[in-house]
Amino acid sequence: MNSMYVQGNSFLHQLDPRTKILFVFSIILFVFLFYDPMFQFLVTVSLLPIVFLSGLTTPYLKTVKFMFLLVFLIITVHGLYNPMGDVTKVTWQLTENLSFKHDALIYGAVMSFRILSIGTATLLFVMSTHPSDLANALVKWKVPHAVAFMILSTFQLIPIIGREAKVIMEAQQARCLDVKANMIQRVKHLIPLFAPLFITSFMRVHQMSQVLECRGFSSTGPKTSLREMTIGFRDYAFLTAIALFALAAITLRAVVGGTLLPITDFVLMSALIGIWIVCSIYFFDFLWKSVRKKVV
Amino acid sequence: MSAFLRVENLTHIYPGKIKALESINLEIGEGEVVAVLGRNGSGKTTLVKHFNGLLKPTKGNVWIGDMNAKKHSVAKLSAKVGYVFQNSNHQTFLPSVEQELRYGCENIGLDEETIQERVERVTELFQLEDILETNPFDLNSTQRKEVGMASILAIEPKVIVLDEPTTGQDHAGSERIKEVITMLKEQGHIVILVTHDMQLVGELDCRVVVISNGKKLADGAAREVFKDKAMLKEASLEPPQVMTLAEQLTSFGVNDHVLTVEEMIKEYKRVKKLDINKQLQTS
Amino acid sequence: MKNKLSTLVVAMIPAGIALNWVANSIVEMLKLPLFLNNIGNVLNAIVLGPWWGVATAVLTNLVIGLTTRWTIIPFALVGAVVALLGYWFFKKGFFKSIPKVIAAGAITGVIASALGSAVAVYVFGGFAGAGVDILTAGLVAMGNSIAVSNLIANFPGTFLDKILTFWVVFSILRIFPVRFLPNAKKIQEGLGMNKGKKKDDKAA
Numbered sequence A: 001m002n003s004m005y006v007q008g009n010s011f012l013h014q015l016d017p018r019t020k021i022l023f024v025f026s027i028i029l030f031v032f033l034f035y036d037p038m039f040q041f042l043v044t045v046s047l048l049p050i051v052f053l054s055g056l057t058t059p060y061l062k063t064v065k066f067m068f069l070l071v072f073l074i075i076t077v078h079g080l081y082n083p084m085g086d087v088t089k090v091t092w093q094l095t096e097n098l099s100f101k102h103d104a105l106i107y108g109a110v111m112s113f114r115i116l117s118i119g120t121a122t123l124l125f126v127m128s129t130h131p132s133d134l135a136n137a138l139v140k141w142k143v144p145h146a147v148a149f150m151i152l153s154t155f156q157l158i159p160i161i162g163r164e165a166k167v168i169m170e171a172q173q174a175r176c177l178d179v180k181a182n183m184i185q186r187v188k189h190l191i192p193l194f195a196p197l198f199i200t201s202f203m204r205v206h207q208m209s210q211v212l213e214c215r216g217f218s219s220t221g222p223k224t225s226l227r228e229m230t231i232g233f234r235d236y237a238f239l240t241a242i243a244l245f246a247l248a249a250i251t252l253r254a255v256v257g258g259t260l261l262p263i264t265d266f267v268l269m270s271a272l273i274g275i276w277i278v279c280s281i282y283f284f285d286f287l288w289k290s291v292r293k294k295v296v
Numbered sequence B: 001m002s003a004f005l006r007v008e009n010l011t012h013i014y015p016g017k018i019k020a021l022e023s024i025n026l027e028i029g030e031g032e033v034v035a036v037l038g039r040n041g042s043g044k045t046t047l048v049k050h051f052n053g054l055l056k057p058t059k060g061n062v063w064i065g066d067m068n069a070k071k072h073s074v075a076k077l078s079a080k081v082g083y084v085f086q087n088s089n090h091q092t093f094l095p096s097v098e099q100e101l102r103y104g105c106e107n108i109g110l111d112e113e114t115i116q117e118r119v120e121r122v123t124e125l126f127q128l129e130d131i132l133e134t135n136p137f138d139l140n141s142t143q144r145k146e147v148g149m150a151s152i153l154a155i156e157p158k159v160i161v162l163d164e165p166t167t168g169q170d171h172a173g174s175e176r177i178k179e180v181i182t183m184l185k186e187q188g189h190i191v192i193l194v195t196h197d198m199q200l201v202g203e204l205d206c207r208v209v210v211i212s213n214g215k216k217l218a219d220g221a222a223r224e225v226f227k228d229k230a231m232l233k234e235a236s237l238e239p240p241q242v243m244t245l246a247e248q249l250t251s252f253g254v255n256d257h258v259l260t261v262e263e264m265i266k267e268y269k270r271v272k273k274l275d276i277n278k279q280l281q282t283s
Numbered sequence C: 001m002k003n004k005l006s007t008l009v010v011a012m013i014p015a016g017i018a019l020n021w022v023a024n025s026i027v028e029m030l031k032l033p034l035f036l037n038n039i040g041n042v043l044n045a046i047v048l049g050p051w052w053g054v055a056t057a058v059l060t061n062l063v064i065g066l067t068t069r070w071t072i073i074p075f076a077l078v079g080a081v082v083a084l085l086g087y088w089f090f091k092k093g094f095f096k097s098i099p100k101v102i103a104a105g106a107i108t109g110v111i112a113s114a115l116g117s118a119v120a121v122y123v124f125g126g127f128a129g130a131g132v133d134i135l136t137a138g139l140v141a142m143g144n145s146i147a148v149s150n151l152i153a154n155f156p157g158t159f160l161d162k163i164l165t166f167w168v169v170f171s172i173l174r175i176f177p178v179r180f181l182p183n184a185k186k187i188q189e190g191l192g193m194n195k196g197k198k199k200d201d202k203a204a
């Protein structure tokens, strides 16, 4: 299974997938309501206790890595070079003609924390939801059964076809296909590698479509499922909390506007340096690990 | 001269610290047929994948002639060591059998004349004359497997590795594979056979290497190796049924040196004759 | 017949998604600077129909988004457009010879590249959460605007990628065993293959 689902029994794991989907959407709503790095930051940070309480800390830290590269580039490059807003308002003069501009930094910081908070919420959802529960949830939402089925069987198919690809690569190399030949040759080698993969996949598809036919997949009428879910007290409590937050956020937006507090240089510098620090921790961790690999 | 294929102190550890092979030593000379036996997951495939470089040793060395397998690409080694995969669907992609047979030869850059010569040879060997123009996917699985094997043999590798060649084959297919192996042996090729088909091993009357948990447990003539019951038990192997039968019948004067059905029949006739002679004498 | 097609579609779309996914490992082994992660979209668009190609594209990005990097989800738009273009070019007879296929792939490459940059700029401020972002950043530092930098950084890769995606699908469909294709006649017509001769085609 390729899914990032982490088994567990936490509060989050027990919620109905639909509740969690609503949760992800409400986070997206929050971070787009305001244009205020402080607020985006708070949303991101407030998600962290949920990560911890759901027992997802280690896998979470592993997977947010790539988001930090993205966020690092966004805040640094935009802060330095984005010509938006008032370019004379400088937050941090580095050299004579290199400086972090105030307005551009706001944009960079808002973008960064938006990405981090949406990313965190999505990860929470994915890591705590079994793919077949997701498929069932979609069916309950009147997403056609076929679509839910397709998503589910994709999860099953990817590792199978992945293994098949590996065997095909070995089998063709055993017929003297040279993976180290020149570029043009290697491009030509795409055909002997992809063709058997396509063909064996088609064979599998034919079998599967026959199996589906035999099991009455295309029959009409209600479908039933092995894994049953119900929305319980937990879900209602959680949904109520989300709704209250959303209500408060929308009211705030209507009354105060997109920016809640004046954005000081200090806030922006903290965001920038903070992201740099986290990135360098990841970077040094990566360095340390590769050095150790070389040594051992 | 030392043996053509040499395995020296080979250890293989997969990612995840799975030790699949441990300190294997093996020498295989020209014209030898070697059956590699062992239960599922014992490390047979891991061992033979080192011969054409699909896997590289974690420790130790594998020599193919004077080539160290560590230092050459799979494509290069495959000209010397042909590896026939279990499922030929994984290599078949060209729209005719003939093109399939040519593919490997074209990859090693042979000239047209040599390619045609070799294609003709394997065509004859597997009796593929009538299906040269057919799309391989219109053939049945036995035929397709033969085409896969033929496409490897057309490269004329010195060593031929067969990973479970008779699995899923019908009787005629198995017989043909047996014939081909015997013929390759006569031509001086090395044939390495990974299999669970004990009857085939018995009939080939070949050398046997037993692997269990990544270690070599036994190495010798099938006839001798199959007598070591304690070792076979450790490797969860059963000797050919006819051998067990012969052993059960030793009290009737049957010699337990029997490996094949044919030998058993001969042995039975011999014992029967003795019996009749004895009866004649007593009466 | 209708039902038959629908179970085929239901089975074929996951296969298309899996092919998109697995393409990565083949390209990696050959050390080619490509992705080919639209290959299943184009295949399904041609074999099943344009909207099934789009469905394959959207579900692919959804699945990858939900399992490895969610930042890929907005780029479903690009995959969907590539699927539609693949079908359109197939319909218009561009899959009848290699030069035409390459031309179709090139045009698709340009469109996909522009669209990809637009998505990256609009959604992620010019980055996409991929290695090529470093190049984009370098180009910005050299004084280019963010949109232009992203376009320059991504164009060569995307352009080549779409050409080869089309070429691979074309080459494979030409040598594909007829019995596995659901609407073989129509597809062979689109590939400009001789209808009279059934068995031996002169491909490859």
Ligand SMILES: Nc1ncnc2c1ncn2[C@@H]1O[C@H](COP(=O)(O)OP(=O)(O)O)[C@@H](O)[C@H]1O
Binding pocket: B014, B015, B016, B018, B019, B020, B038, B039, B040, B041, B042, B043, B044, B045, B046, B047
């Ligand atoms: N790619 C791999 N990664 C990790 N472990 C593997 C891999 N291939 C095989 N193994 C493990 O190595 C051992 C030997 O496998 P294999 O050589 O395939 O056995 P056999 O061919 O005798 O059935 C098994 O325990 C198997 O699980």
Ligand SMILES: [Mg+2]
Binding pocket: B044, B045, B046
């Ligand atoms: Mg094996």
